[in-house]
Amino acid sequence: MTTNLNTLNSFSSAQKRDFLKQLLAEKSDSLSLSGKPRQWDHKKFLDDAEAAGFLLDNGIPVMEGMSGSHIKRNGREMINLSGINFLGLQQEDQFLEYFCQNTRQYGLATGGSRLTQGVSRPHLLLEQKMNEIWQKDYTLTFGTGALANIGFINAMTSAFGFDASVTIDNQDVIFVLDRDCHWSLWNPLAHRKFGSQVFAFKHNDPSSLEQVLKKIKSSKIIVVFETVYSSDGSVAPVGELIDICERYGALSYVDDANGFMIYGTPNRPFYQEYQALRRATFIMVSFSKAVGIEGGAISGPAEFVKSFEILSGTSLFTATMQPPTAATNLEIIQHLENNPQIMDNYLKRCSKLRETLINLGFHLNDVPSYITSIVIGEDEIAEQVRRDLLEMGYCIPVFRYPAVERGKALIRLMINNKHTESDIDGFVKALKKVRKRYQF
Ligand SMILES: Cc1ncc(COP(=O)(O)O)c(C=O)c1O
Known part of the structure; x- marks a missing residue:
């Protein structure tokens, strides 16, 4: 590009x-x-x-x-x-070799959706690791971080029924986004009405979020923001934003594409923000930045995230990351934890x-x-x-x-x-x- x-x-x-x-x-x-x-x-x-x-x-x-x-x-x-x-780890011989070994063991492709064939072991192990990192009960991986975001918005705005008795309707969910959120969060909301179904708050501004939430009369609200914003390197006041979500009974979805595996330990900057991040309802990551391979994931409550396998569309109707990619993502995450x-x-x-x-x-x-x-x-x-x-x-x-x-x-x-x-x-x-x- x-x-x-x-x-x-x-x-x-x-x-x-x-x-x-x-x-x-x-x-x-x-x-x-x-x-x-x-x-x-x-x-x-x-x-x-x-x-x-x-x-x-x-x-x-x-x-x-x-x-x-x-x-x-x-x-x-x-x-x-x-x-x-x-970090350039994806270029190191040990990870290139690990990728090749996993290709031989698990193949070049999953070959089909997990709902029809089952989940491949490298994906399952990566998802279990993400549950452990964020202390959430369920994680679903996607082909990329953008597909995870698009899938989340699809799922949380969808109306779907297998038949007349097995249905879900999320069309009444209201979204409130930091106005500088990534394209993959704004774009799938383009068909929703701005000012009644979708709202924006000023970048990294808790009082602006509160002003917006005060106006909304609904019990189904999702607040969306990022941890680290890639154009200006700014970091969200995660704790303050989540406090407000909790006060107004809103769920929170936090995109940590740019901070995953970088921040979060006490000796590094933004420790408080990363401690607070654990309180988010959903945490999304990309594996294309610090981890350096490809893929994305959403971790959160099982009752929601399990349903994303069907409702996101970007899980069931498209390919996910290849098995050796999932395996190498996990290997690099563990390598960064151990070193x-x-x-x-x-x-x-x-x-x-x-x-x-x-x-x-x-x-x-x-x-x-x-x-x-x-x-x-x-x-x-x-x-x-x-x-x-x-x-x-x-x-x-x-x-x-x-x-x-x-x-x-x-x-x-x-x-x-x-x-x-x-x-x-x-x-x-x-x-x-x-x-x-x-x-x-
Ligand atoms: C905040 C944010 N979310 C999501 C993405 C998409 O991630 P991926 O490259 O894994 O699709 C990016 C990538 O630029 C990003 O900066």
Whole structure:
């Protein structure tokens, strides 16, 4: 994926609505003037996007070999700061070997749904481990974290009956989301009425959540938020938000895609938030970030989560992760538990980079999580910075409008644990050079 497409994926719903409204307003003139609305605009859309610099020049580059701290694109080796599986464990021989062994034992695919065939052992063991981690009674795994989120919303808004006597109706459930929640949480709610069936509260703002809950007269409310937000690295006041949910009798669904296996031990930041997280009704994780493979899971009360096998749609009607993927996810989780120094050292390296950049006068995101965002400002300058750094051999993700407000473009950095100190020093030097050029 290109940097800018990554950026599009991280829209908050409010940003998406604004962006689309503006786009449609800009387009409507030309459509009505011509008198003949075009029916299929995809080619023009892609051509315009490329011309405006939203897509990389000459299309999506071909990446040879594995994605990691270094990548080879179109034959050129570069230092990669765009990868999301930042510990790099998925590239280590022991886990590659473990994956292969499990492929031989359990095969390349589950071959069908658990409702018809049964659950494969690696999936069951991973789900049992997730129950133990979160102290919940039931976990269901999905092909990806996004499918877990979409499945949850499907299940909790569905009306379904096997026959007239075996039915469920969740159409009266009301959702209240942090407005910066991920696309996979907002998008499946697009067909619900905003302001009566779906509400938003201000980002990470408990009093805004309370204001919204005060207005709702229903006993079936679900509050949805994330732990760590990937664009600005902010961390939710989890305890305060859950206190309010409990006070108003609302269930809580917390997406921990960006914090799973990173935070939660007493010596690491945000310990209180992670202690409070255990009180959430449902906890969702992605295995594509710290664990570094793929897949997602929802843990929670058995009476709900068991029913998601049928009601989510993204369990019964699509494939799940492959058995060796489930097995290797579990192996890496156990490896991280048994070797906490891996994450401790990684977090230290993130703090050190943050400190270096602050001392050099760069403007950074406020919350010192492992995600470091360097504020650049104007979108056009950010695009130049991206191109210049690419030229110098660094592949970086730039977030610009509409992922962030106009004029507040930023570089979203997650260093890879396999980067050497000299890779990082080189990158900081390159950053200083481009800053001199563009004054951000
Ligand atoms: C908050 C959040 N939820 C869900 C997802 C989707 O996770 P996955 O990559 O496992 O589909 C992401 C990934 O970007 C995310 O940041």
